Amino acid sequence: DAGVIQSPRHEVTEMGQEVTLRCKPISGHNSLFWYRQTMMRGLELLIYFNNNVPIDDSGMPEDRFSAKMPNASFSTLKIQPSEPRDSAVYFCASSQTRGSEKLFFGSGTQLSVL
């Protein structure tokens, strides 16, 4: 299995632009998570999907952030408009439903908003 696949690996954009991050979970996994990592706040959970349905989005910082999971093999995290304080590494992770409490992480997207 290729693992959790995220794209792009790096994204540099200007303030005010729309940014879309992509994630393909491991086949057969039905839970998907978006995390953000910054020096100041560490790793924070942004949103969690189960069977393609958003279960908990309490970590989404503002309305500028939105996430979708149109099918079991694809999810996006969108920031519109982007701001410099959104600069961070964004991780996607997936897992099977209860029975295997192991989250498998992608390689992350390094986002820089200038």
Added chain:
Amino acid sequence: AQTVTQSQPEMSVQEAETVTLSCTYDTSENNYYLFWYKQPPSRQMILVIRQEAYKQQNATENRFSVNFQKAAKSFSLKISDSQLGDTAMYFCAFMKQKGAQKLVFGQGTRLTINP
């Protein structure tokens, strides 16, 4: 709410030495899971070891072992015969047994293995 605390921002040891990373957590839950994740410079988050709170036996994975003290809410990671490839950030994490599989992470410990 659960919190995870790693009190050692940085540690450094010589190759082949044994090193212990500390982690404490706060929860009112009785059943939960604890994890150690490794993040090397490649940025990938790699699961090192997992402990189920209802198990008294400490988890072991090759050179990695934990000291789980449930009453003290302590979960330390011991790395034996450390190798240069162990150089990384190490994160302690907590997950409730019931409900969403949400990981709560500590701030991390930067471990450097010197040749």
